[in-house]
Structures are given as structure tokens and as C-alpha cells.
Amino acid sequence: MIYTTQVPHLDQSIRSCITLGKFDGLHRGHQKLIENIKEQRRDDCKAVVFTFDVSPRSYILHTPPKYLLTYEERRELAEDLGVDILAECPFTEELMHMEPESFVKEYLVDRLHGMYLAVGPDFRFGYQRKGTPQLLRELGEKYGFYTEILKKEKYKGRDISSTYVREELEQGHIEEVNQLLGYSYFTKGEIVHGRQLGRTIGIPTANLIPPPEKKLPPNGVYITESIIQEKTYQGITNVGYKPTVKENFLGVETYLFSCNTDLYGQEAEVKFYRYLRPEIKFSSLEELKSQMIKDIQKGKDFFGED
Numbered sequence: 001m002i003y004t005t006q007v008p009h010l011d012q013s014i015r016s017c018i019t020l021g022k023f024d025g026l027h028r029g030h031q032k033l034i035e036n037i038k039e040q041r042r043d044d045c046k047a048v049v050f051t052f053d054v055s056p057r058s059y060i061l062h063t064p065p066k067y068l069l070t071y072e073e074r075r076e077l078a079e080d081l082g083v084d085i086l087a088e089c090p091f092t093e094e095l096m097h098m099e100p101e102s103f104v105k106e107y108l109v110d111r112l113h114g115m116y117l118a119v120g121p122d123f124r125f126g127y128q129r130k131g132t133p134q135l136l137r138e139l140g141e142k143y144g145f146y147t148e149i150l151k152k153e154k155y156k157g158r159d160i161s162s163t164y165v166r167e168e169l170e171q172g173h174i175e176e177v178n179q180l181l182g183y184s185y186f187t188k189g190e191i192v193h194g195r196q197l198g199r200t201i202g203i204p205t206a207n208l209i210p211p212p213e214k215k216l217p218p219n220g221v222y223i224t225e226s227i228i229q230e231k232t233y234q235g236i237t238n239v240g241y242k243p244t245v246k247e248n249f250l251g252v253e254t255y256l257f258s259c260n261t262d263l264y265g266q267e268a269e270v271k272f273y274r275y276l277r278p279e280i281k282f283s284s285l286e287e288l289k290s291q292m293i294k295d296i297q298k299g300k301d302f303f304g305e306d
Contacts, residue, residue, distance in 0.1 A: 001079040017116040025068035027180040036118040043190040046084040066215040102124030184271040219279040227269040240279040
């Protein structure tokens with residue numbers, strides 16, 4: 001897959017099938033759009049996902065965004081989905097004030113040589129969001145491309161969207177989040193040294209600090225799987241500040257059921273499956289250990305372990 005932070009100028013012999021949007025989360029609705037552009041491409045055609053390096057709302061409000069997928073995670077998942085080109089266009093003042101037809105001609109026609117576009121019914125683009133899917137169809141007649149407006153994927157009678165995913169994530173409804181995404185919600189990071197209190201109480205843990213832009217589920221304990229050096233380990237994970245031992249950074253701490261290996265410095269991917277309980281400040285390490293043993297048993301029951 002080609003990844004670029006600019007909109008590329010494709011060779012004149014290459015055409016493209018394009019889908020456009022924010023694509024935070026690459027949920028089932030996004031995957032439907034990507035499948036469509038893949039189905040339409042030919043040998044001389046590329047499947048292109050056109051998105052932005054920051055959401056227009058965050059740019060306008062000057063608010064640091066929290067993403068369902070970091071840029072790196074989105075790139076990796078897009079490649080796994082079979083995308084040929086992922087273009088993360090810088091969202092600038094010039095782009096924000098570009099008229100819809102100018103955007104289409106300069107980027108989709110002149111640079112990407114678009115022959116087929118797939119968008120959702122609520123897609124908007126251009127200055128003051130005046131660009132609509134219907135306008136894309138009209139401009140396609142002028143510039144020689146076809147626009148398909150796909151129905152939204154639904155879950156429990158509601159349109160699947162990044163907003164829907166965020167709402168469920170913020171409530172700790174991990175199983176619902178995973179249904180909306182079509183994959184298990186995850187975070188990545190390097191395993192770092194903690195205070196090693198887990199080892200002190202006989203329950204050693206792996207600590208990682210996610211990227212600051214990553215949106216995490218609510219603080220608490222979760223049933224998880226961790227992928228480390230291509231091996232999968234079942235476990236339980238605490239997301240939060242560890243109030244019992246007064247940690248002052250937001251971390252992800254995982255007890256792996258069957259791992260005695262030194263993992264410091266390794267990259268870990270932690271997949272979330274189920275919320276167990278909120279983060280609690282215990283009066284002693286003995287009380288913390290007692291609760292962790294109960295949490296571990298619930299995790300093993302979930303995976304069908306003895």
C-alpha cells in the first residue's frame with residue numbers, strides 16, 4: 001500500500017476508484033465503502049481512500065483530537081483491508097475555503113483521475129460543506145466519473161458511525177464497540193517498566209503507555225488478549241492511573257495468564273473484549289491482590305480456561 005500525506009499526481013495511464021471521509025475507526029460502514037472501490041478497480045486502477053490528517057471540526061475549534069485509531073493504526077488496518085493508496089490530505093485554510101467543484105477538479109479528477117466514487121448519503125465536502133453526494137453525481141457527468149451513494153450499515157436499527165462507536169466506547173460497552181467496528185478494539189504501545197508491584201504480590205504485569213491521541217475506554221478492568229512478537233496471550237487489563245499506588249499517568253497494565261517471559265521493550269497490541277469493573281482505590285495491596293485473583297478467574301472463565 002502507498003501511504004502519503006499529500007494528494008498524489010497519478011500517472012496519466014492510471015485511474016482510481018475513490019472513497020472519501022474521515023475514516024476514524026475504519027468501522028463496518030467504512031469497510032463497506034472500501035469493499036466497493038476494490039470491486040470496481042481494474043488492472044490500471046487503484047483503490048484510493050482519501051481522508052484528512054485532522055478532522056475539520058478539530059482544526060476549526062483548535063481542540064486536540066482523540067482518535068479511535070491512531071494514524072499508524074489506520075495505515076496498518078487500511079493495508080490489511082486491501083487499500084492501494086491511503087492519502088491523508090493536510091487540512092489547511094486553503095482547503096477549508098475551496099469550493100466543492102474546485103476540490104473535485106483539482107484533487108479527484110486532475111490528480112487522482114477518478115473513474116468511480118463511493119460515498120455515504122451524509123458525506124459533505126468543500127467550503128461550508130456545500131458539496132453533497134448529489135453534487136458529486138452531477139460533476140461526474142461533467143468530468144467523466146461515476147458516483148455511487150451507498151446505504152449506511154446499521155446495527156440495532158441505528159446507522160453505524162464513528163460517533164456511535166465513540167458513544168459506546170465511552171460507556172465501556174466493549175462488546176457493542178466490537179460489533180460496530182467488525183474487529184476487536186485495541187491499543188498499541190511499547191512495554192515499559194512500572195513499579196513492579198504486581199511482581200511483589202505475585203501477579204506480574206506488563207505496562208504500556210498508549211499514544212496520547214488514542215481514545216481509550218473508561219478507566220477500569222477489562223478482559224483482553226495481547227499480541228506480542230506474533231504470540232497471543234489471554235489476560236486482564238487495567239486502564240487508568242492505578243489509584244492504589246498513586247500513579248500519575250494514564251496507562252494500560254495487563255496480567256498475562258500464561259507468560260513468564262521478560263517482555264520489556266517489546267511492542268504490544270492489547271485487544272479489548274469485555275468490561276469487568278471500574279477502577280478502585282483499595283486500602284491495601286492485600287485487598288488489591290484479592291480482587292485481582294477474582295478478576296483473573298473471570299477472565300479465565302471467559303476464555304474457557306481452568
